[in-house]
Amino acid sequence: MTDATRHIPDRLQSPAARALKSWESLLLAVAIAVFIVNSFASPYFLSAWNLSDATFNFTEKAMIAFAMAMLIIAGEIDLSVASIIALASTAMGAAAQVGAGVPVLVLIGLGTGLLCGAINGLLVTGLGLPSIVVTIGTMSLFRGISFIVLGDKAYTGYPPGFAYFGQGYVWWVISFEFALFAVLAAVYAVVLHKTSFGRAVYAIGNNPTGALFSGIRVARVKFVLFLLTGLMSGLAAVCLTSRLGSTRPSIATGWELEVVTMVVLGGVNILGGSGTIPGVVIAAFVMGLVTFGFGLLNVPGIVMSIFVGLLLIAVIALPRLWAMWRR
Amino acid sequence: MLQTAPHPADAAAAPRPATAPVLRLAGVSKSFPGVKALSGVSLELFAGQVTALVGENGAGKSTVVKILTGIYRPDAGGIEVAGSPVRFAAARDAAAAGITAIHQETVLFDELSVAENIFLGHAPRGRFGLIDRPAMRREAAAILARIGARIDPRMPLKDLGIASRHLVAIARALSVDARVVIMDEPTAALSQTEIEELYDLVERLKAEGRAILFISHKFDEVFRIADRYTVFRDGEHVGSGLIAEVSEDDLVRMMVGRSVDQIFPARAHRIGDEVLRVRDFCHATEFDRIGFTLRRGEVLGFYGLVGAGRSELMQAVFGITRPASGTVEVDGRPVTIRAPGDAIAAGIVYVPEDRGKQGTVAGLPIFQNVTLPSLSRTSRNGFLRLAREFALARQYAGRLDLRAAALDQDVGNLSGGNQQKVVIAKWLATKPRVIILDEPTKGIDIGSKAAVHAFMAELAAEGLAVVMVSSEIPEVLGMSDRVIVMREGLIAAELSGADLTPETLVRHAAGIGAAQGAAT
Numbered sequence: 001m002t003d004a005t006r007h008i009p010d011r012l013q014s015p016a017a018r019a020l021k022s023w024e025s026l027l028l029a030v031a032i033a034v035f036i037v038n039s040f041a042s043p044y045f046l047s048a049w050n051l052s053d054a055t056f057n058f059t060e061k062a063m064i065a066f067a068m069a070m071l072i073i074a075g076e077i078d079l080s081v082a083s084i085i086a087l088a089s090t091a092m093g094a095a096a097q098v099g100a101g102v103p104v105l106v107l108i109g110l111g112t113g114l115l116c117g118a119i120n121g122l123l124v125t126g127l128g129l130p131s132i133v134v135t136i137g138t139m140s141l142f143r144g145i146s147f148i149v150l151g152d153k154a155y156t157g158y159p160p161g162f163a164y165f166g167q168g169y170v171w172w173v174i175s176f177e178f179a180l181f182a183v184l185a186a187v188y189a190v191v192l193h194k195t196s197f198g199r200a201v202y203a204i205g206n207n208p209t210g211a212l213f214s215g216i217r218v219a220r221v222k223f224v225l226f227l228l229t230g231l232m233s234g235l236a237a238v239c240l241t242s243r244l245g246s247t248r249p250s251i252a253t254g255w256e257l258e259v260v261t262m263v264v265l266g267g268v269n270i271l272g273g274s275g276t277i278p279g280v281v282i283a284a285f286v287m288g289l290v291t292f293g294f295g296l297l298n299v300p301g302i303v304m305s306i307f308v309g310l311l312l313i314a315v316i317a318l319p320r321l322w323a324m325w326r327r
Numbered sequence: 328m329l330q331t332a333p334h335p336a337d338a339a340a341a342p343r344p345a346t347a348p349v350l351r352l353a354g355v356s357k358s359f360p361g362v363k364a365l366s367g368v369s370l371e372l373f374a375g376q377v378t379a380l381v382g383e384n385g386a387g388k389s390t391v392v393k394i395l396t397g398i399y400r401p402d403a404g405g406i407e408v409a410g411s412p413v414r415f416a417a418a419r420d421a422a423a424a425g426i427t428a429i430h431q432e433t434v435l436f437d438e439l440s441v442a443e444n445i446f447l448g449h450a451p452r453g454r455f456g457l458i459d460r461p462a463m464r465r466e467a468a469a470i471l472a473r474i475g476a477r478i479d480p481r482m483p484l485k486d487l488g489i490a491s492r493h494l495v496a497i498a499r500a501l502s503v504d505a506r507v508v509i510m511d512e513p514t515a516a517l518s519q520t521e522i523e524e525l526y527d528l529v530e531r532l533k534a535e536g537r538a539i540l541f542i543s544h545k546f547d548e549v550f551r552i553a554d555r556y557t558v559f560r561d562g563e564h565v566g567s568g569l570i571a572e573v574s575e576d577d578l579v580r581m582m583v584g585r586s587v588d589q590i591f592p593a594r595a596h597r598i599g600d601e602v603l604r605v606r607d608f609c610h611a612t613e614f615d616r617i618g619f620t621l622r623r624g625e626v627l628g629f630y631g632l633v634g635a636g637r638s639e640l641m642q643a644v645f646g647i648t649r650p651a652s653g654t655v656e657v658d659g660r661p662v663t664i665r666a667p668g669d670a671i672a673a674g675i676v677y678v679p680e681d682r683g684k685q686g687t688v689a690g691l692p693i694f695q696n697v698t699l700p701s702l703s704r705t706s707r708n709g710f711l712r713l714a715r716e717f718a719l720a721r722q723y724a725g726r727l728d729l730r731a732a733a734l735d736q737d738v739g740n741l742s743g744g745n746q747q748k749v750v751i752a753k754w755l756a757t758k759p760r761v762i763i764l765d766e767p768t769k770g771i772d773i774g775s776k777a778a779v780h781a782f783m784a785e786l787a788a789e790g791l792a793v794v795m796v797s798s799e800i801p802e803v804l805g806m807s808d809r810v811i812v813m814r815e816g817l818i819a820a821e822l823s824g825a826d827l828t829p830e831t832l833v834r835h836a837a838g839i840g841a842a843q844g845a846a847t
Contacts, residue, residue: 008724010694010717012733195709196702203699206690213647213677213685214699214753215668273690 023267024279027315031286038293045296052173056243058262058288059177060236061255062280065262066188067229069280072263073192074225075205075272076131078120081233082255083142088112088237090146093155093247102161109238110231116142117230121223131226139256146249155247166243177239181284184232189277197221205272261312262287286311347410349374349538350395350426350507355404357390364390367404368564370557372507372538377529379553379570380542383582383800383833387562388542392511395540396428397421408506425506429497429513435484442467442480445499470498474528490521497528508532509540514548526552544632546575546839558582575839576830583800583829591805592784598808599623601659602792603675603761605644608653613639614816617653621761621792626783628807629796631836636816637796638680641763645677646670657760671700674760678750678767680796682743686750689739693731694720696738696749701756723752728778744775751782762786763794768802780806800829812836 019025038045045051064081071078091112092105100108116138123134168176192198200221203211212218241247260270266283268275287308294304348371357365365387372378382388393399395406397415405412408424415421435444442460443450445467453459467480476494478487484495493513500508510529514522529552532539543549549556550570557567558581566581603621608614614636621627629637643650646664655662655673662673670676679685687696697720698705705715720734727748731741738749747767754762764783768776783806787793797803803810809823812835820835 008721008729008731009733010721011735194711196706196711197709199695199699199702199711203688203691203695207684207688209684210686210688211699213645213667213679214688215666215671216699217666217668 024276024282027265027267027279027282027286031282031289034286034289034293038289038296041293042296045293048173050292050296052175052178054288054292055175055178055181057291058284059175059181060239060243061259061262061287062181062284063184063236063239064229064232064255064259065266065280065284066184066277067225067232068259069263069266069268069275069277070188070192070198070201071225071229072260072268072270073205073272073275074201074222075208076124076222076225077135077260078117078131078226078229079135079256079260080116080120080138080142081229081236081259082252083139083146084113084116084230084233085237085240085252085255086146086249087116087142088234089241089247089251090149090155090249092237092241093158094149096158096162097155102159105158105162106165106238109241110234113230113232113234113237114227115230116233117227118223120230121226124226125219125223143249150247150249156245158241158245162242163245164242166239166241177243180235180239185277185281189281192277197224201225202273205269205274258287258308261308265312265315346373348372348407349409351407352391352395353405353407355391355394355401355406357394357399357401363562365394365401365562368559368562370540370564371567372540373555374506374538375533375536376554377533377539377541377552378555378557378567379549380540380557380559381544381549381578381582382559383798386559386582388559389511390562391559392428392430392509392540392542395421395426395507395509397426422503425504426509427500427503427505427507428509428511429500430511435492435496435499437483437485439484440480441471441478441482441484441487441495441498444484444495445470445480445502447499449503466502467498470502473531474498474501475524493521497525501532505537507538507540509542511542512544513541514543514545522548544837546578546837549578550575579830579833583833591801592781594626594784594787594806594808597788597790598625599790602657604656604659606654606656608640608643609651610636610639610643610648610816611651612816614643614813617813617818619811619818619821621794623790623792624787625808626787626793626795626806628803628810629794629813630798630800630803630810630832631813631819633798635813635836637813638765640813641677641765641794641796642679644670645675645763647677671757671759674758675763676700676754676757676759676761677763678747678754678765680765680769682746682750687738687746689737691738692735693724693729693738693741693749694734697723697753697756700753719756720752723756724748726755727752727782742775744778747775747779751779755786759791761792761794763796765796766798767795768797768799800832803832804829814838 068078068081088109092109095105095108120131120135120138123129124131165176170176170179192201200211200216203214203216204218204221208218240252244251262283263280264270265286266275266280268279290307290311291304294307350372352368352370354367354369355365356367368387368391370380370391380388380391390399394401397418397420400415406415407413413424415424436447439447442464446463450458451462451466453462464480471478471480471494474494474497476491476498478491478494484492487495513525529539541549541553553570555567556570556573556578558565558578560582599622601620601622606618608617617640619627631637639648642648644655644664646667646669649665655664657673657675662669664670664673683689688699694716698716701719705712705719717734724731724734729748729752730745738746741749767783768779783793783795795806804827809821810827810832811818812820812822812832814836819838820831822831
């Protein structure tokens, strides 16, 4: 309509302005509010060692949540993660019984996770089955194997050096788990937001057909994401088993929902296509701080889960209510 | 089969063709944003007669059907049923006026029984307003028997094959006492014997005194069962009369003899060496024994009716589907294409017909859509470089005269024409050798259409080899150096030069090239 050489600007608003209005900023405000409320509510909260202990409430779940976030952004889901922990932990326990050393135990834990992820990935991408159904199935399958092997018994007797992953400290109050969490957060943030693999994840989540027609190997990307989620579950199994020092088949029961909650709270669209790793990191802190604060106040566990449930519904409903109110 | 409950219309069996039309459309117009679908068309249907409505894709046939069935309301003009004017506010008004339609894909319900599907919404009621199931089954059986369908009305629909479903759809259309029966491409999904049975049904409906509107692309059908014809072209009525007084040639001429209102860019015909050779492409269901070549600077048109297998063929060349057999050569060297990535690497790209689903990734910004297939070039060791992405997007947005607020705007918010520009930009950024455009101007406004045409000419002039799949005759004739006509999965003809006329295209696409004069 106007001049022939029209100029289209790259961006309508600067990345900083966009970040300020983002979900992550709102969530960060919530995290700070929870922190302040907690420090007033309990005199013990603001101690460095207490805060360090608080991180154990989310580090293991958050490791899985990073991979789960990518999987959900790509439009798939893995509900078998907690059962992978149980199976990986059982495999490590069995190996420890026959005298396996620490490196072997870690490899077995990670390997079991990868194998489970590969099974999920093959069923979803190879046979084209819906991931929610496949992983509900493998959720029962993996933990079922664990129950068959262990029954009502438990594996204990891990070698002494194995305790470091769940109980060791890298420096002062910084635990090994927290350090691992921080490194993984950075790695996942770079992979999702700064690589062409991450771009493919977003493209697939927004329109898998369009991504396929653009030359993206959709099945391969999804398979890698299932592998990663399995691997992270194996890693979480190493940390959790090390921290508890024992394996029961009921280990990490219900974690799959807590991990999904963390991902959704972090602003990842459950239908796929959008979300960020920083969002998931902040959501991990919010959930950890809320759980820990309630623990300090001697609030029973059932009340805690009610609160987390309400929080989840609130954060999903708020943007919609906001949009309705503004109209 | 039960033959109780005689249908009311049976009483009026075999009437003489009435002189006054049962249904009359006069001066009906209908516009959609940017498109005038119908302008002042008229149509008359007579009791006991079959009127064939013929015209190219986009001539306005479906719009008329939707107006007659109360789905669209006309902007101007009137409908008369049995001499008195009617106005349809909704689909049920049309049904109440005795107009029923058998569509190409009637909506049926898998989990319900055949009888429930036939009577959904108007089932016979018993005491307390509850559905009288025995009566419903009886009546369903009677209707099925009337159309010669051996289907148990108690069967769940999901257990039926495609042809039986079609018969259920027909039974559903006849379950209301219809004065006017519209059949929209009724034979598209049927085998030859089923088509014969359908013809028998049409004869029976005629004998019952119903007026039938028969829409078909197949001339042999039209000449076999129609009594009258009406021809539409570009939303206008161009002729009607008795089939007995018209020849196939006359009908073809009426269908395509258009006023030239679209101007196509002048082409520099500098055709170079062969770039692409497709040999012996076969597929279990969609196409068979397809081979063609393409040269630099050439525009090769693929014409055919909807469903002729053109898109399926192109998607197989692009690696979306795997052909049963066949090879592709680029510059004389065989290439293996297992996925779109392989095709892109070989320099073959595909602009799909379904822009929203296959072409763009809505939710991602414009620049990310443009760079999606080029990420290996814009990134380094897998790490994105946004500055490069923006530069690439800016370059092609400028070249295609994209209209957008910003390059980080969601591509889903653009108009259809601008989305198409983004799709083309995305492929040009990969520096292809062969670009396949599938219905490149379908559903986009006139302005963008001209821009896409001009751009295609420019690309060909630069030495790109272009394949254009199109169902629009003026576009095919205006843009192509050579045209391959496909029919039912096979190459029906390859035309160029003086052979490229609207008549030859229509003849080969409809399969009446060889059977000239055989009908009537």
